[in-house]
Amino acid sequence: MCKVLIIEDQTDTIDRFRGLADGTELSFIAPSDIGLTSFNPTEIESVEEQLAKFLKNQIAEHEIDLVLLDTDLSRIRTLQTHSSYKTALRELGMPVCRYQKGGSPSLFEQLPQLQRTIRDGASAIWIPRALVSGDRTNELVPRLIAISQGFKDILAALRCQPNLLEGKHSPTDVLAAVLGNPELSFEFLGYAAQNLVYFAQPEAEVVQNQISPERRYATQLGYWLFNYIIMFPGPILAEDAAAAYLNFHPDEFKKHPELADALAEAQYNGPFSRVNNYYWRFGLINILDKNNGDIQKNDAFSCLDLARIDTDNPASVAYICMISGKTITEEQAAINPDWVPAGATEAKIDEEALDELGPLAGI
Numbered sequence: 103m104c105k106v107l108i109i110e111d112q113t114d115t116i117d118r119f120r121g122l123a124d125g126t127e128l129s130f131i132a133p134s135d136i137g138l139t140s141f142n143p144t145e146i147e148s149v150e151e152q153l154a155k156f157l158k159n160q161i162a163e164h165e166i167d168l169v170l171l172d173t174d175l176s177r178i179r180t181l182q183t184h185s186s187y188k189t190a191l192r193e194l195g196m197p198v199c200r201y202q203k204g205g206s207p208s209l210f211e212q213l214p215q216l217q218r219t220i221r222d223g224a225s226a227i228w229i230p231r232a233l234v235s236g237d238r239t240n241e242l243v244p245r246l247i248a249i250s251q252g253f254k255d256i257l258a259a260l261r262c263q264p265n266l267l268e269g270k271h272s273p274t275d276v277l278a279a280v281l282g283n284p285e286l287s288f289e290f291l292g293y294a295a296q297n298l299v300y301f302a303q304p305e306a307e308v309v310q311n312q313i314s315p316e317r318r319y320a321t322q323l324g325y326w327l328f329n330y331i332i333m334f335p336g337p338i339l340a341e342d343a344a345a346a347y348l349n350f351h352p353d354e355f356k357k358h359p360e361l362a363d364a365l366a367e368a369q370y371n372g373p374f375s376r377v378n379n380y381y382w383r384f385g386l387i388n389i390l391d392k393n394n395g396d397i398q399k400n401d402a403f404s405c406l407d408l409a410r411i412d413t414d415n416p417a418s419v420a421y422i423c424m425i426s427g428k429t430i431t432e433e434q435a436a437i438n439p440d441w442v443p444a445g446a447t448e449a450k451i452d453e454e455a456l457d458e459l460g461p462l463a464g465i
Contacts, residue, residue: 137160
């Protein structure tokens, strides 16, 4: 069972989320269930320090796996501010998912998600609005279960290899070890520029509030993996980006399930693999090498009329625009802004979209 503490000030939202979890392996714990609505800080210490101590005890007592935090807690004055919870939970090293209700889809629907991730990716995983107040709410509970399991997988791997926390190993080395192959460390070097953000050390007085050092590091590593390495495709590609890499439209996966079977050897099965279907780029390269650079040259697919992204050159690489979510060819891809990690070689933006957004694309 996955236990999620939801910090939300609207009871109808809590009830709605609980309804979504009926019959699943997830249960929501409301603020009132752990006394959070009656929590009254004193003036002796900061609100954040008092919250951290209070939440640490409640998380242990109720065996909470994950916290789901609303960004707006101003409607009913029974809770502290969103920023106070955010700070306290980061001090604890507790995995957090954040969300914002409302809003409507836009032409560049991926941009707000990118902006939030770049700004706050070292303190939470953002849940898309469509999953909390849109037309995809049925995906919320499976997403939370998958994210929670991802953090658990990292923590379990660290506990099996306690030497990884001795300080002499870089995050790239630790992640490669967690994924079961130390030789993969070089794949993540292009993402190392943000290590100071994702792996900032806590102040000395904060250490006593941590749930455990390995839990805090597992949380940090999880944010770095999910919000930076997986979010910006390079060595690990989500299903749509993997399809583009092989130059066929992502919808072809639904039309031809046998495609997924053919790519099974390249599938990523590490932490957060239940969130989406992910693939190792090096695995896709191996598959292309076996098929002379084009998956359709495989005898099993030669008769399929695959919808290509780059119709002029079937053996070329294509991409998913990070802002619009649309497929683009190499010729349509702009030079990446500086906020795209150097290692994210498959993270591209449509040049027309970048021109249209102008300063907004500077994030």
